[in-house]
Structures are given as structure tokens and as C-alpha cells.
Amino acid sequence: MKTKHEILTALAHSGEEKILLASLLDKEQTCETRGYATSTRFLSMSERALCTEAVHQTGATGHALFWGGYEDAERGIYLFYPDYMDEESARLSAPLALLRAHKSRSDTLTHRDYLGALMGLQIDRSVVGDILVHDEGADIIVLEDVAEFILMNFGKAGRKNLSLTREELSDLRQAVTEEKRGTGSVASPRLDSIASLIFGLPRKDAQARIEKGLVFVNNAPCLKPERQIAEGDRITVRGLGRARVESFGGTSRKGRIFLDFVRNM
Numbered sequence: 250m251k252t253k254h255e256i257l258t259a260l261a262h263s264g265e266e267k268i269l270l271a272s273l274l275d276k277e278q279t280c281e282t283r284g285y286a287t288s289t290r291f292l293s294m295s296e297r298a299l300c301t302e303a304v305h306q307t308g309a310t311g312h313a314l315f316w317g318g319y320e321d322a323e324r325g326i327y328l329f330y331p332d333y334m335d336e337e338s339a340r341l342s343a344p345l346a347l348l349r350a351h352k353s354r355s356d357t358l359t360h361r362d363y364l365g366a367l368m369g370l371q372i373d374r375s376v377v378g379d380i381l382v383h384d385e386g387a388d389i390i391v392l393e394d395v396a397e398f399i400l401m402n403f404g405k406a407g408r409k410n411l412s413l414t415r416e417e418l419s420d421l422r423q424a425v426t427e428e429k430r431g432t433g434s435v436a437s438p439r440l441d442s443i444a445s446l447i448f449g450l451p452r453k454d455a456q457a458r459i460e461k462g463l464v465f466v467n468n469a470p471c472l473k474p475e476r477q478i479a480e481g482d483r484i485t486v487r488g489l490g491r492a493r494v495e496s497f498g499g500t501s502r503k504g505r506i507f508l509d510f511v512r513n514m
Contacts, residue, residue, distance in 0.1 A: 250308035441474035
């Protein structure tokens, strides 16, 4: 198990990362010494990957979990829980609230519309988790300590009127996504080759996106185009969606590898 100083030295490459990790490690230490649950703000996918490595290095994986209010959440908080709690009770005690934005059926609003309106309230992005858009409006997961403020002040997205209600997280309406199954072949199971096939990108474009940190494998950013992909791996390309590699099949006469995948549109 590494010390806080060792972890910050090894992992923090900027002032922002140092502040993020220092806060995370302080939360873990408070939970360990005082015996009550602690948690971070909402983390982006890249912040989550950084914090996950820090949790691993501090040896706290046995009493830590990432939770965004539902399985497969993109944004979430890191929870540290004491010995008398298990993962399920830690999730139930998480300081998260579900707000449901109701719109007129004739209005069309996107994720960007809701997020832009929320940021117009002068709140920080880190207090807002996933925004799940559906036919009746959107389900918005936020930190509990800003829920009442948002309920009182969030009445419009653009020029469209909204009404907000507080709901139980167990009643979350997840966004309906269209799944497209596909198949194809690649020269090798490299990340850039597979991302190019699944998302219809030129190989050089896929490589550029990977090197810019816009591509994630199993929710962790991957900067290596040559990363080998396995069956079951989930690939996310920022702005283009998610996909899962279902299986690899045989090879063609030219040695290309066949694969099946599912892409969320």
C-alpha cells in the first residue's frame, strides 16, 4: 500500500489532478479512521480511471465503489464505506437524488439542452451526474445537497418550459437506446482497427481520437491505438456512442479476423 504522497507523485500530472486525488484520498482516510461513509463529487470517465488507480494503490478496493445511481452509469461518485456496510447498503445510502424534468410532448429537447440550462444556474458540472433523456422529458441524477436548489430554480431549457419532480432512484427511467448488431473483419484486434470498423471511421481518424483521449475501453481512457481488444470489451468513442465486442470468429483467406459487435446508437 502506497502513501498519499507516493500516489500523488506517481499519478497527478497537473494541479487539477493533484487536487482531485488529494480530496479522494482524504475521503478514504476519513472513512477508515472515523467509521462513516464518505464520497466524492461526480467524476468524468477520465477522472474515474485516475481515481480507480489511486484507490487500487492505496489498498482501499475492499471498501470503495463507483456509483452513478444505476448500473453502467457514465458519470458517478466514488463511495467509501465502513466495515459494517456492504456494497448494496452503500449504494442505498449514496447522497444522490433523482429529479425528473417534465416537458410538453410537442417539445424536442436534447441532452445538450438540459445540461446547458443546468449550467445556466451557475452550478458546477461536478454536482450533476447522468442526464437520461426520454419521451416525457429527462431523468437527472444530482448530488443531494443541490437537489432543492435545482427544484426551485430549474424551470426552462432554452425557451421550453419544464416542471420538476423528485423521484426515487429505483424509479429511474433509463434512456431508450437503439442497438445495432454488426459484423465485419479487421487485420488485427487492435483498438484502432476495431473502433474504425464499428464507428465507421477512417483508421487515421480513429487513431487521432484515441491519442486525444476521446476513446475509452471498459470506461477507462486508452491512449494506445495498439491496445488489444478481447471479447466482451466495451468501447466508447466520445460523441459517437458505445459498443460491445460480442465475439471473434474465424479468419479469412487473407488472415483477417471476423468479429460480431453491438453498437448503441
